[in-house]
Amino acid sequence: MDHREFIATLPRDVLAGLTEAENAPGVFRLAVHFGLIGLFGVWIGLGWPLWGALLIPQGIAICFLFTLEHEATHKTPFRSPWLNEAVGRVCGLLIVQPFEWFRYFHLAHHRHTNIPGEDPELLAGAKPEGWRAYLWHVTGLPFWAAMLTRTLRNAAGVDPGDYVPERARPRLVREARAMLALYAVALASLVVTPLLFWAWILPALLGQPFLRLYLLAEHGRCAFVADMFRNTRTTHTNRIVRFLAWNMPYHTEHHALPQVPFHRLPELHGMMQGHHGVVSDGYVEFTREYAATLR
Numbered sequence: 327m328d329h330r331e332f333i334a335t336l337p338r339d340v341l342a343g344l345t346e347a348e349n350a351p352g353v354f355r356l357a358v359h360f361g362l363i364g365l366f367g368v369w370i371g372l373g374w375p376l377w378g379a380l381l382i383p384q385g386i387a388i389c390f391l392f393t394l395e396h397e398a399t400h401k402t403p404f405r406s407p408w409l410n411e412a413v414g415r416v417c418g419l420l421i422v423q424p425f426e427w428f429r430y431f432h433l434a435h436h437r438h439t440n441i442p443g444e445d446p447e448l449l450a451g452a453k454p455e456g457w458r459a460y461l462w463h464v465t466g467l468p469f470w471a472a473m474l475t476r477t478l479r480n481a482a483g484v485d486p487g488d489y490v491p492e493r494a495r496p497r498l499v500r501e502a503r504a505m506l507a508l509y510a511v512a513l514a515s516l517v518v519t520p521l522l523f524w525a526w527i528l529p530a531l532l533g534q535p536f537l538r539l540y541l542l543a544e545h546g547r548c549a550f551v552a553d554m555f556r557n558t559r560t561t562h563t564n565r566i567v568r569f570l571a572w573n574m575p576y577h578t579e580h581h582a583l584p585q586v587p588f589h590r591l592p593e594l595h596g597m598m599q600g601h602h603g604v605v606s607d608g609y610v611e612f613t614r615e616y617a618a619t620l621r
């Protein structure tokens with residue numbers, strides 16, 4: 327049974343319940359996630375005891391806003407459309423990933439998941455095959471370079487890719503120019519105070535490798551086929567990771583039914599038992615298995 331056949335077995339009322347968006351679960355998780363970033367940022371900024379030990383946790387919390395931005399492209403974290411849009415743009419600003427551009431990049435990824443030559447994630451080289459490429463990828467530096475370049479190119483009106491429709495391209499230009507203006511203000515503030523360097527820039531650089539390792543598990547070493555049960559991995563992990571990643575470790579579930587909000591994915595996971603084609607018992611296990619295949 328592939329993912330389409332599985333979905334066909336679900337009663338209509340069950341599907342309707344699974345895909346109903348709500349504000350409360352998303353607002354609560356948003357408050358906690360941004361609350362952590364704010365708390366860590368204040369702790370670091372005021373130089374409270376052991377502030378240096380919070381640089382990596384702060385970076386992880388910031389970089390894992392990627393998973394929230396990702397969800398916002400599907401308009402599922404919140405029932406209110408404006409809230410999905412606003413949160414997605416704020417997350418994109420903080421991790422230098424333009425929300426308007428990423429929306430179309432990511433939807434193309436869903437249309438062509440793990441299909442060589444069509445999935446933009448594969449075209450972007452997100453699945454390194456050798457040790458040198460793997461270590462370079464995990465540093466996060468290729469991501470920062472790609473996103474800064476993408477933002478600059480969007481601001482200049484350069485072709486963003488076939489997956490972005492013509493009608494959306496003016497929005498990409500406006501968004502990128504607004505982002506660059508805000509980054510200029512942020513950089514200018516460093517002349518007055520180094521706060522943003524210690525509370526945002528440096529933590530983000532330190533936290534990005536953790537996100538790179540996490541993201542490799544979503545489709546790394548999965549089959550190059552159209553069946554979401556075989557081209558996507560669900561990874562068993564702890565509550566902290568699931569919370570920070572907005573339940574995206576349930577990734578087979580997300581790809582099978584991307585319209586299901588994050589807070590209903592555990593329920594869908596239970597329904598899907600026995601159908602998963604690719605599962606890992608944690609990110610340490612996945613990383614060890616992935617590393618064993620590197621040339």
